[in-house]
Amino acid sequence: MTEIISNMQAFRYSRHLMLPAMDFRGQEALLNSKVLLVGMGGLGCAAAPYLVASGIGKLTLVDDDTIDYSNLQRQILYREQDVGQSKVETALRQLQQLNSEIQLDALKQRLDVATLTALVPAYSMVLDCTDNLATRNAINQACVQANIPLVSAAAIRFEGQLLSLRNAPNDPCYHCLSQLFGERQLSCMEAGILSPVVGVIGVMQALAAVKILAQVGDAEYHQLKLFDGLTGQWQAFTLQKAANCPVCGTASA
Secondary structure: OOOOOOHHHHHHOHHHHOOOOOHHHHHHHHHOOEEEEEOOOHHHHHHHHHHHHHOOOEEEEEOOOEOOHHHHHOOOOOOHHHOOOEHHHHHHHHHHHHOOOOEEEEEOOOOOHHHHHHHHHHOOEEEEOOOOHHHHHHHHHHHHHHOOOEEEEEEEEOEEEEEEEOOOOOOOOHHHHHOOOOOOOOOHHHHOEOHHHHHHHHHHHHHHHHHHHHOOOOOOOOEEEEEEOOOOEEEEEEOOOOOOOOOHHHHOO
Protein backbone atom coordinates (compact mmCIF):
# COMPACT_ATOMS: atom_id res chain seq x y z
CA MET A 1 0.00 0.00 0.00
CA THR A 2 1.44 3.37 -1.04
CA GLU A 3 1.68 5.88 1.80
CA ILE A 4 0.50 9.44 1.11
CA ILE A 5 1.95 12.28 3.17
CA SER A 6 -0.31 13.43 6.00
CA ASN A 7 -0.55 17.01 7.24
CA MET A 8 1.69 16.24 10.23
CA GLN A 9 4.24 14.54 7.97
CA ALA A 10 4.17 17.54 5.64
CA PHE A 11 5.14 19.70 8.62
CA ARG A 12 7.77 17.25 9.86
CA TYR A 13 9.44 16.91 6.45
CA SER A 14 8.76 20.48 5.33
CA ARG A 15 12.45 21.24 4.74
CA HIS A 16 12.55 18.34 2.30
CA LEU A 17 9.35 19.45 0.61
CA MET A 18 10.82 22.92 0.03
CA LEU A 19 13.45 21.37 -2.24
CA PRO A 20 12.06 21.38 -5.81
CA ALA A 21 13.95 18.20 -6.68
CA MET A 22 12.42 16.38 -3.69
CA ASP A 23 8.91 17.81 -3.21
CA PHE A 24 6.06 15.46 -2.23
CA ARG A 25 7.05 12.88 -4.83
CA GLY A 26 10.48 12.28 -3.36
CA GLN A 27 9.30 12.28 0.25
CA GLU A 28 6.52 9.81 -0.52
CA ALA A 29 9.11 7.59 -2.20
CA LEU A 30 11.16 7.63 1.02
CA LEU A 31 8.12 6.86 3.16
CA ASN A 32 7.37 3.86 0.97
CA SER A 33 10.97 2.57 1.01
CA LYS A 34 12.31 -0.38 3.00
CA VAL A 35 16.01 -0.40 3.88
CA LEU A 36 18.08 -3.24 5.32
CA LEU A 37 21.13 -1.91 7.20
CA VAL A 38 23.70 -4.56 8.08
CA GLY A 39 26.30 -3.62 10.70
CA MET A 40 25.69 -1.23 13.61
CA GLY A 41 29.28 -0.16 14.20
CA GLY A 42 30.65 3.27 13.39
CA LEU A 43 29.22 3.43 9.87
CA GLY A 44 25.78 2.15 10.84
CA CYS A 45 25.58 4.51 13.81
CA ALA A 46 26.29 7.46 11.50
CA ALA A 47 24.00 6.41 8.64
CA ALA A 48 20.95 5.18 10.55
CA PRO A 49 19.92 8.45 12.28
CA TYR A 50 19.78 10.31 8.96
CA LEU A 51 17.76 7.55 7.31
CA VAL A 52 15.32 7.63 10.22
CA ALA A 53 15.16 11.43 10.33
CA SER A 54 14.66 11.58 6.55
CA GLY A 55 11.56 9.40 6.76
CA ILE A 56 12.56 6.01 5.39
CA GLY A 57 9.35 4.03 5.86
CA LYS A 58 10.93 0.86 7.20
CA LEU A 59 14.46 0.32 8.49
CA THR A 60 15.77 -3.04 9.69
CA LEU A 61 19.02 -3.04 11.67
CA VAL A 62 21.18 -6.16 11.73
CA ASP A 63 24.10 -6.93 14.07
CA ASP A 64 24.88 -9.77 16.49
CA ASP A 65 27.43 -7.83 18.56
CA THR A 66 27.28 -6.18 21.97
CA ILE A 67 28.59 -2.75 22.91
CA ASP A 68 32.18 -2.56 24.11
CA TYR A 69 33.72 0.38 25.98
CA SER A 70 36.13 0.94 23.06
CA ASN A 71 33.17 1.35 20.68
CA LEU A 72 32.14 4.63 22.32
CA GLN A 73 35.00 6.48 20.57
CA ARG A 74 33.14 6.33 17.23
CA GLN A 75 29.78 4.52 17.55
CA ILE A 76 27.77 7.56 18.52
CA LEU A 77 24.35 5.98 19.13
CA TYR A 78 25.65 4.29 22.29
CA ARG A 79 26.26 5.64 25.78
CA GLU A 80 28.48 4.54 28.68
CA GLN A 81 25.57 2.87 30.44
CA ASP A 82 24.92 0.79 27.30
CA VAL A 83 28.21 -1.16 27.49
CA GLY A 84 27.46 -4.89 27.38
CA GLN A 85 24.06 -4.39 25.75
CA SER A 86 22.98 -5.48 22.27
CA LYS A 87 23.97 -2.97 19.58
CA VAL A 88 20.80 -3.34 17.50
CA GLU A 89 18.44 -3.25 20.46
CA THR A 90 20.13 -0.17 21.91
CA ALA A 91 20.21 1.57 18.53
CA LEU A 92 16.54 0.73 18.03
CA ARG A 93 15.57 2.45 21.28
CA GLN A 94 17.58 5.55 20.39
CA LEU A 95 16.17 5.78 16.87
CA GLN A 96 12.57 5.30 18.02
CA GLN A 97 12.96 8.50 20.03
CA LEU A 98 14.05 10.30 16.87
CA ASN A 99 11.14 9.17 14.71
CA SER A 100 8.35 7.04 16.19
CA GLU A 101 6.29 7.14 12.98
CA ILE A 102 8.42 4.79 10.90
CA GLN A 103 8.78 1.03 11.24
CA LEU A 104 12.02 0.04 12.96
CA ASP A 105 13.09 -3.58 13.36
CA ALA A 106 16.18 -5.21 14.87
CA LEU A 107 17.74 -8.55 13.99
CA LYS A 108 20.34 -9.65 16.54
CA GLN A 109 22.09 -12.20 14.36
CA ARG A 110 24.89 -12.68 11.88
CA LEU A 111 23.39 -13.17 8.43
CA ASP A 112 24.62 -16.08 6.32
CA VAL A 113 24.18 -16.47 2.57
CA ALA A 114 20.92 -18.41 2.87
CA THR A 115 19.33 -15.91 5.26
CA LEU A 116 20.42 -12.96 3.14
CA THR A 117 19.07 -14.58 -0.02
CA ALA A 118 15.67 -14.96 1.64
CA LEU A 119 15.69 -11.54 3.33
CA VAL A 120 17.04 -9.08 0.75
CA PRO A 121 14.22 -9.28 -1.88
CA ALA A 122 11.77 -7.76 0.63
CA TYR A 123 13.72 -4.47 0.69
CA SER A 124 14.18 -1.48 -1.60
CA MET A 125 17.88 -1.16 -0.77
CA VAL A 126 20.66 -2.60 1.39
CA LEU A 127 23.34 -0.62 3.23
CA ASP A 128 26.49 -2.60 3.92
CA CYS A 129 28.11 -1.17 7.06
CA THR A 130 30.00 -4.33 7.96
CA ASP A 131 33.71 -4.79 8.59
CA ASN A 132 34.69 -8.09 6.98
CA LEU A 133 35.00 -9.25 3.39
CA ALA A 134 33.11 -12.53 3.72
CA THR A 135 29.96 -10.76 4.91
CA ARG A 136 30.33 -8.04 2.28
CA ASN A 137 30.55 -10.63 -0.48
CA ALA A 138 27.52 -12.49 0.89
CA ILE A 139 25.47 -9.28 0.99
CA ASN A 140 26.58 -8.44 -2.54
CA GLN A 141 25.61 -11.87 -3.84
CA ALA A 142 22.10 -11.61 -2.38
CA CYS A 143 21.64 -8.09 -3.80
CA VAL A 144 22.80 -9.15 -7.28
CA GLN A 145 20.46 -12.13 -7.28
CA ALA A 146 17.51 -9.97 -6.24
CA ASN A 147 18.50 -6.92 -8.38
CA ILE A 148 18.40 -4.76 -5.23
CA PRO A 149 20.59 -1.61 -5.00
CA LEU A 150 23.48 -1.76 -2.55
CA VAL A 151 25.35 1.11 -0.89
CA SER A 152 28.61 -0.22 0.50
CA ALA A 153 31.17 1.60 2.62
CA ALA A 154 34.29 0.99 4.67
CA ALA A 155 36.63 3.01 6.88
CA ILE A 156 39.96 2.41 8.61
CA ARG A 157 42.76 4.65 9.91
CA PHE A 158 42.18 8.02 8.15
CA GLU A 159 40.63 6.48 5.01
CA GLY A 160 37.14 5.72 3.81
CA GLN A 161 35.47 4.38 0.70
CA LEU A 162 31.93 4.52 -0.69
CA LEU A 163 30.36 2.60 -3.56
CA SER A 164 26.75 2.59 -4.79
CA LEU A 165 25.69 -0.36 -6.94
CA ARG A 166 22.47 -0.60 -8.95
CA ASN A 167 22.69 -4.37 -9.47
CA ALA A 168 20.66 -4.38 -12.67
CA PRO A 169 21.53 -7.02 -15.30
CA ASN A 170 24.95 -6.39 -16.89
CA ASP A 171 25.99 -3.98 -14.09
CA PRO A 172 29.25 -4.46 -12.17
CA CYS A 173 28.92 -5.67 -8.59
CA TYR A 174 30.95 -5.43 -5.38
CA HIS A 175 32.69 -8.72 -6.16
CA CYS A 176 34.12 -7.15 -9.33
CA LEU A 177 36.05 -4.94 -6.91
CA SER A 178 36.63 -7.30 -3.97
CA GLN A 179 38.16 -10.04 -6.10
CA LEU A 180 41.08 -7.67 -6.67
CA PHE A 181 42.11 -7.85 -3.02
CA GLY A 182 41.87 -10.23 -0.07
CA GLU A 183 40.55 -9.79 3.44
CA ARG A 184 42.37 -6.86 5.02
CA GLN A 185 45.03 -7.99 7.43
CA LEU A 186 44.35 -5.36 10.10
CA SER A 187 41.08 -4.52 11.82
CA CYS A 188 40.21 -1.14 13.37
CA MET A 189 41.35 -2.62 16.68
CA GLU A 190 44.79 -3.23 15.22
CA ALA A 191 45.16 -0.40 12.70
CA GLY A 192 43.07 2.29 14.41
CA ILE A 193 40.37 4.57 13.05
CA LEU A 194 39.90 8.33 13.45
CA SER A 195 36.44 8.80 14.93
CA PRO A 196 35.02 11.46 12.54
CA VAL A 197 36.10 9.48 9.46
CA VAL A 198 33.40 6.85 10.05
CA GLY A 199 30.97 9.72 10.57
CA VAL A 200 31.83 11.27 7.21
CA ILE A 201 31.53 7.97 5.36
CA GLY A 202 28.38 6.83 7.18
CA VAL A 203 26.61 10.11 6.49
CA MET A 204 27.67 9.87 2.84
CA GLN A 205 26.08 6.40 2.76
CA ALA A 206 22.83 7.89 4.05
CA LEU A 207 23.04 10.68 1.47
CA ALA A 208 23.56 8.18 -1.35
CA ALA A 209 20.66 6.05 -0.12
CA VAL A 210 18.23 8.98 0.17
CA LYS A 211 19.17 10.28 -3.29
CA ILE A 212 18.65 6.87 -4.89
CA LEU A 213 15.38 6.09 -3.11
CA ALA A 214 13.90 9.55 -3.71
CA GLN A 215 15.34 9.72 -7.23
CA VAL A 216 16.99 13.04 -6.47
CA GLY A 217 20.14 14.18 -8.26
CA ASP A 218 22.76 11.84 -9.66
CA ALA A 219 22.77 8.35 -8.11
CA GLU A 220 26.49 8.04 -8.97
CA TYR A 221 26.24 4.31 -9.41
CA HIS A 222 29.49 2.35 -9.81
CA GLN A 223 31.69 5.28 -8.73
CA LEU A 224 34.22 4.09 -6.17
CA LYS A 225 34.85 7.12 -3.96
CA LEU A 226 37.93 7.21 -1.75
CA PHE A 227 38.28 9.70 1.11
CA ASP A 228 41.54 10.79 2.73
CA GLY A 229 40.81 12.23 6.14
CA LEU A 230 44.32 13.65 6.49
CA THR A 231 43.96 15.89 3.44
CA GLY A 232 40.17 16.12 3.28
CA GLN A 233 40.27 15.10 -0.38
CA TRP A 234 38.12 12.69 -2.38
CA GLN A 235 39.05 10.62 -5.41
CA ALA A 236 36.61 8.79 -7.67
CA PHE A 237 37.08 5.85 -10.02
CA THR A 238 34.56 4.13 -12.27
CA LEU A 239 34.09 0.46 -11.41
CA GLN A 240 34.18 -1.75 -14.49
CA LYS A 241 32.37 -5.05 -14.75
CA ALA A 242 34.82 -7.96 -14.46
CA ALA A 243 34.43 -10.40 -17.32
CA ASN A 244 35.22 -13.32 -15.05
CA CYS A 245 33.10 -12.24 -12.04
CA PRO A 246 31.42 -15.37 -10.63
CA VAL A 247 28.59 -13.29 -9.13
CA CYS A 248 27.31 -10.73 -11.65
CA GLY A 249 28.84 -12.59 -14.59
CA THR A 250 26.58 -15.57 -14.04
CA ALA A 251 23.62 -13.40 -12.99
CA SER A 252 23.59 -11.57 -16.32
CA ALA A 253 24.50 -14.52 -18.53
